[in-house]
Structures are given as structure tokens and as C-alpha cells.
Amino acid sequence: MPSALLELRQVSKRFRRDDEENTLEALGEVSFTVQKGEFLSIIGPSGCGKSTLLRIIAGLITPSTGECLHNGQLVSKPSLERGLVFQDPRLFPWLTVRENIGLAGNRSEELLETMDLQGFGDALPHDLSGGMASRVALARALAPRPNLLLLDEPLANLDQKLRSKLQGELRGIWKKEGVTCILVTHDIEEALALGTRLLVLSKRPGRILRDTPLMCLEDREALKPQVLAWMEG
Amino acid sequence: MAKAKGLVFPLGLVLVWVLLGCTGTLNSQILPSLGEVLETFGYLFREGLLWSHLSSSLFRVFAGFALATLVGVPIGILMGCVPQSREWFGPTLHFLRQIPPTALIPVFLLWFGIGEAPKLAVIFYAAIFPIIVNGALGVQEIPQDYFEVSRVLCLSPWKTLRNLVIPGSWGSVFTGLRLGMGMSWRAIVAAEMLASTSGLGYLVMTARSLARVDEMFVGILVIGFMGILIDAAFITLENHLIPMWRSAKRVGRGERDAKCASRTAPSLQEV
Ligand SMILES: Nc1ncnc2c1ncn2[C@@H]1O[C@H](COP(=O)(O)OP(=O)(O)O)[C@@H](O)[C@H]1O
Ligand SMILES: [Mg+2]
Numbered sequence: 001m002p003s004a005l006l007e008l009r010q011v012s013k014r015f016r017r018d019d020e021e022n023t024l025e026a027l028g029e030v031s032f033t034v035q036k037g038e039f040l041s042i043i044g045p046s047g048c049g050k051s052t053l054l055r056i057i058a059g060l061i062t063p064s065t066g067e068c069l070h071n072g073q074l075v076s077k078p079s080l081e082r083g084l085v086f087q088d089p090r091l092f093p094w095l096t097v098r099e100n101i102g103l104a105g106n107r108s109e110e111l112l113e114t115m116d117l118q119g120f121g122d123a124l125p126h127d128l129s130g131g132m133a134s135r136v137a138l139a140r141a142l143a144p145r146p147n148l149l150l151l152d153e154p155l156a157n158l159d160q161k162l163r164s165k166l167q168g169e170l171r172g173i174w175k176k177e178g179v180t181c182i183l184v185t186h187d188i189e190e191a192l193a194l195g196t197r198l199l200v201l202s203k204r205p206g207r208i209l210r211d212t213p214l215m216c217l218e219d220r221e222a223l224k225p226q227v228l229a230w231m232e233g
Numbered sequence: 234m235a236k237a238k239g240l241v242f243p244l245g246l247v248l249v250w251v252l253l254g255c256t257g258t259l260n261s262q263i264l265p266s267l268g269e270v271l272e273t274f275g276y277l278f279r280e281g282l283l284w285s286h287l288s289s290s291l292f293r294v295f296a297g298f299a300l301a302t303l304v305g306v307p308i309g310i311l312m313g314c315v316p317q318s319r320e321w322f323g324p325t326l327h328f329l330r331q332i333p334p335t336a337l338i339p340v341f342l343l344w345f346g347i348g349e350a351p352k353l354a355v356i357f358y359a360a361i362f363p364i365i366v367n368g369a370l371g372v373q374e375i376p377q378d379y380f381e382v383s384r385v386l387c388l389s390p391w392k393t394l395r396n397l398v399i400p401g402s403w404g405s406v407f408t409g410l411r412l413g414m415g416m417s418w419r420a421i422v423a424a425e426m427l428a429s430t431s432g433l434g435y436l437v438m439t440a441r442s443l444a445r446v447d448e449m450f451v452g453i454l455v456i457g458f459m460g461i462l463i464d465a466a467f468i469t470l471e472n473h474l475i476p477m478w479r480s481a482k483r484v485g486r487g488e489r490d491a492k493c494a495s496r497t498a499p500s501l502q503e504v
Pocket of ligand 2: 036050051052087153
């Protein structure tokens with residue numbers, strides 16, 4: 001039986017509140033699988049636990065219940081097989097672009113080219129525009145050749161024009177690198193434009209409301225009002 | 234402009250000093266005139282006495298300070314990285330730094346004899362606390378987000394140290410070194426006053442016992458100016474060594490110094 005690349009079984013997360021005894025349920029129980037080669041978009045309202053979900057998959061935090069399997073192995077700590085792109089670029093300000101990309105992996109030159117960053121290898125992060133910084137963050141995550149790339153609203157801080165440009169590039173990289181992607185976002189357009197499949201999460205604590213494949217372009221357009229309705233209900 | 238303002242008061246004092254000297258009312262056994270002091274300065278300088286005292290003070294300070302740097306920076310960085318170590322050793326450190334280094338001179342004399350060792354011990358003691366405290370604070374001030382990046386990229390402890398901890402805390406470490414140097418300079422003079430046959434502190438002390446008030450003032454003024462010079466050298470070095478990304482969001486000198494000052498007195502938990 002061909003097993004899934006990623007499998008989540010009843011994963012949930014509660015955070016302890018530091019002031020009181022009671023806890024905050026950040027993520028409800030979610031179960032889903034991701035096959036190799038998919039581009040899974042996960043959409044949900046702000047605060048529903050999207051970042052928490054990705055951090056669990058990345059191995060940065062452990063779930064309160066359930067388990068997460070990557071290539072059949074229990075995720076318990078970060079691994080170079082999984083790349084995570086944070087919402088903000090988080091580049092080390094004292095390292096050059098090339099050094100940032102090369103922190104874990106030795107293909108900075110190749111990625112500088114892929115990301116259209118030629119000539120910026122020796123620049124420091126504070127000299128970069130927002131779009132370039134996002135591309136460097138993406139390159140840094142791709143450098144160790146992960147087979148699963150986790151994207152936490154990586155384009156949220158960019159203006160509309162730049163965002164659609166980078167969405168195109170992201171799609172290109174998904175094809176070129178052959179990496180399975182999970183993108184979380186609260187932007188419907190983005191979720192529909194990028195994914196081959198869409199998961200809709202409820203308000204906090206996030207639970208899966210819908211799980212639907214995204215086929216042709218018209219399909220995606222038609223889905224928009226529906227997704228809105230799902231998220232409301 | 235700001236610099237000019239700072240010079241008004243000392244220049245005014247010098248002027249008053251000169252004017253008092255001109256009236257002839259100064260008792261040179263209490264306060265010699267500026268002219269007398271300058272004359273003595275010239276004499277001590279020409280005879281090479283000043284340089285020999287100054288150089289032995291400087292040598293001690295740099296030796297003790299280098300030792301404190303070698304020991305203090307790694308300890309500070311370690312304490313910044315490992316919260317457990319702050320819990321275990323923070324209170325001890327807090328106790329030790331309450332004791333002025335000069336209060337320990339008798340102890341060091343008892344333990345290390347009267348050679349160079351007790352002086353080096355005093356300087357070491359004076360310098361090491363600001364170095365440790367600022368090193369630890371520097372690491373703690375690195376945003377947690379960056380450590381998450383290091384975890385996601387599975388960086389080894391060594392790589393994290395090299396690429397994140399050291400460059401991220403470097404500015405604060407350097408502030409600690411500068412403050413530590415200031416502390417050692419003050420401490421060495423005190424140490425030389427008690428048990429020494431050379432150094433600026435010795436110069437001031439023997440001048441007093443020989444009733445050479447002019448020499449006393451020469452010694453005191455040289456100590457002050459030397460302290461300023463050393464600090465200025467550190468600031469220049471800092472401006473050259475701290476890389477561009479930092480100077481980009483650099484705040485005014487005044488603010489920065491205020492920040493440094495507050496760092497010398499962190500609470501227990503911060504250590
Ligand atoms: N480390 C944490 N400690 C406590 N609460 C947290 C922590 N991380 C996230 N939360 C809370 O969990 C909820 C979900 O957060 P998050 O996963 O960041 O949502 P999203 O990414 O969907 O906006 C939020 O209410 C947030 O305040
Ligand atoms: Mg989020």
C-alpha cells in the first residue's frame with residue numbers, strides 16, 4: 001500500500017495560559033493526509049490555528065493530542081526533510097543573502113539564480129525590498145532540498161502586485177523542485193490560485209470544514225463564494 | 234555643538250583656577266596653581282617618571298582585562314544561552330558584584346602576596362561582572378524568532394553559536410567590555426595606592442606622603458584623562474567593528490549611553 005507523504009491523526013493543540021489554570025484551544029482535532037506532489041492550500045480565519053498547525057508539522061511544537069507522520073515516521077523534532085517559511089522573512093541581519101541561504105545547504109548560487117536574486121548575493125537583508133526578502137526566506141528553506149515545504153502566509157506582508165508575481169513564482173518552484181507544498185493563508189484568492197487541493201478550517205479552534213480538490217481555473221473562480229459561505233457557517 | 238557645551242564647565246573651572254592663582258591667594262600646600270601643576274607635569278614627563286608610572290598601570294590593566302575577557306565572555310554567553318545556569322548561578326553572581334574590588338584588596342594581598350598577582354586579581358574582579366552581565370543580556374536580547382529559524386534549519390550548536398549567538402550579542406558584549414575596562418581603570422589606581430612601588434596610584438599616594446601636592450594633582454589629572462582616552466579608543470573601535478547592519482538603526486550616542494548605564498544595574502533575574 002503506497003503510504004501518504006504526510007499523515008495527521010486527530011492532531012490538536014491547547015496552550016496553557018500563563019495567568020490562570022485554564023487553557024486555550026488553538027487547534028481542534030484535525031486529520032488529513034497529503035500525497036507526494038500535492039500543493040495543499042489551507043484557508044481559515046485569523047487566529048484559527050493555522051500557524052500552530054504548521055509548527056506542529058514542522059516539529060517545532062508537539063501536539064496536545066494525536067500524531068503527525070512524515071514518510072511514515074513520527075514527527076518529534078524539526079528535520080531538513082521539511083522546510084518552513086515563516087510569515088516574516090526572519091533573515092539574520094548580520095549575514096549576507098548568500099550566507100543566509102547557505103545556512104543549511106550548499107546550493108546558494110543555484111538558488112540565487114532560481115529566485116532571480118543574481119547580484120544580491122553579497123547584500124545584507126536590510127538593503128532588500130520586502131519581495132526580495134521573502135524570496136531569500138524561500139530560498140533558505142529550499143536549500144536543504146526538503147521534500148515537504150510548509151508556507152505560513154509567506155506573502156501576507158507584500159502589496160497586491162508583488163503578491164501575484166510571487167504566487168506565480170511559487171507555483172513555478174513547486175513544479176521545478178518537485179516539492180510537496182502546504183500553504184496556509186487567510187486570503188481566498190491566494191489559496192485558490194496556488195493549490196491543487198483546498199482545506200477550509202473553521203474559526204478557533206480550527207477544525208476541517210471542507211476538503212476539496214481544485215481542478216481547472218473556472219472551477220476555482222466558481223468556488224470563491226462557496227468557500228466564503230463555508231467559512232461563515 | 235553638544236561637545237562644545239560639555240566643555241564650558243571644565244573650561245570655566247580652569248579659568249577660576251587660573252584667576253585664583255593670579256591673585257596669589259592659593260596655598261600651594263592645599264591647592265597649587267595651574268602653572269605649578271603644569272610645571273611639575275613637564276618635569277615628570279621629561280624625567281620619564283610619568284611614562285614609567287603610566288605604563289606600569291596600563292600594563293596591569295590590559296593584562297587583567299584580557300584575562301577577564303577570556304573568562305567573562307564565554308561565561309556571559311553561556312549564561313545567556315542556558316536559562317538553567319542563570320537560575321543556579323545568578324544569585325551568587327549578584328552577591329559577588331556587590332563587593333567593590335577595592336574591598337578585596339586586603340584579601341588578595343593575603344592570598345597572592347605583594348607582587349603583580351593581587352593587582353591583576355583586582356582588575357580581573359572589577360572587569361568581569363560587566364562583561365558577564367552584558368554578554369548574557371546580549372544573548373537574551375536576540376529575538377526568539379531567530380532561534381526558531383535555527384531549530385527549523387537543524388543548525389548544530391556550533392553553527393548556531395557562530396551564525397546567531399555571537400553576531401547577535403556582539404554589540405552588547407562590546408558594551409560590557411567597555412564598561413569592564415572603565416571599572417578596571419578605576420580599580421587599578423586604588424590597588425596601586427595600597428601596595429605598590431609603581432603606577433599612577435602609587436604616584437598620587439607617595440606625593441601625598443611627601444607633601445608634593447602638585448605631583449598629586451598631576452597624577453589625578455592624568456588618571457582622569459587616561460580613562461577618557463581609553464573609553465574613546467573603545468568607542469572608536471566599536472564603531473569600526475560593529476558591522477553596517479547595526480549602524481543603520483543606530484540611535485544617538487546619548488540614548489545609547491543611557492541604555493548602557495541601565496545595563497550596569499540589571500535585576501537578579503536579568504543576570
Ligand atoms: N505559543 C503560544 N502560546 C499561547 N497561545 C498561543 C501560542 N501560539 C498561538 N497561540 C494562540 O493560538 C491561537 C491560534 O494561533 P495561530 O496558530 O497563530 O493562528 P493563525 O496562524 O491561524 O492566525 C491564537 O489565539 C493565538 O493567540
Ligand atoms: Mg499565523
